[in-house]
Amino acid sequence: GVSQDPRHKITKRGQNVTFRCDPISEHNRLYWYRQTLGQGPEFLIYFQGTGAADDSGLPNDRFFAVRPEGSVSTLKIQRTERGDSAVYLCASSLASLRRNTEAFFGQGTRLTVV
């Protein structure tokens, strides 16, 4: 399945954090979502291969994600703020031009900014 690391991260406000996602190997699409309490997952960014095809969901320039070799991805948050506290979910899917399949989700990284 999709694996994420770490599962939990507690950081002080102003610190930088990095999260890792290892998708299902044959999947060509990788997504990052953010989920806050009582809400559904909110889209952040999507990769097709190595490039970020759509980063329109990133809230500001403190958020940055890469997928340099088309498999593992890292999401970085600089100068964290309390409002960044959430569960960050990674997902992958296998899709073609004609159809989408379901997205498979990792267990998430819970970020707490104190």
Add this chain to the structure above:
Amino acid sequence: AQSVTQLGSHVSVSEGALVLLRCNYSSSVPPYLFWYVQYPNQGLQLLLKYTSAATLVKGINGFEAEFKKSETSFHLTKPSAHMSDAAEYFCAVTTSGTYKYIFGTGTRLKVLA
């Protein structure tokens, strides 16, 4: 653009009773629809999916959903609730040629003994 509305943020049913979780979607093109379940401190697990084949879709754990184009609905049902069904359920939509999965705000199901 696509969107999903889940009616009822909290639903309570007695053990053994019918479960009905509501999902309405909006899409200008034929949608793909999904139901996911999330247990505490876990990621999302796929329950079932509609991808333009049969309109009545059966999933895991006895759940099923019916795609009704005329009502733009994809409600999730289970004939008899079990205590282990207590979780949060999310409806999601995407379309062919797009990539985003758009999620509803979720419905928390509580099963009463």
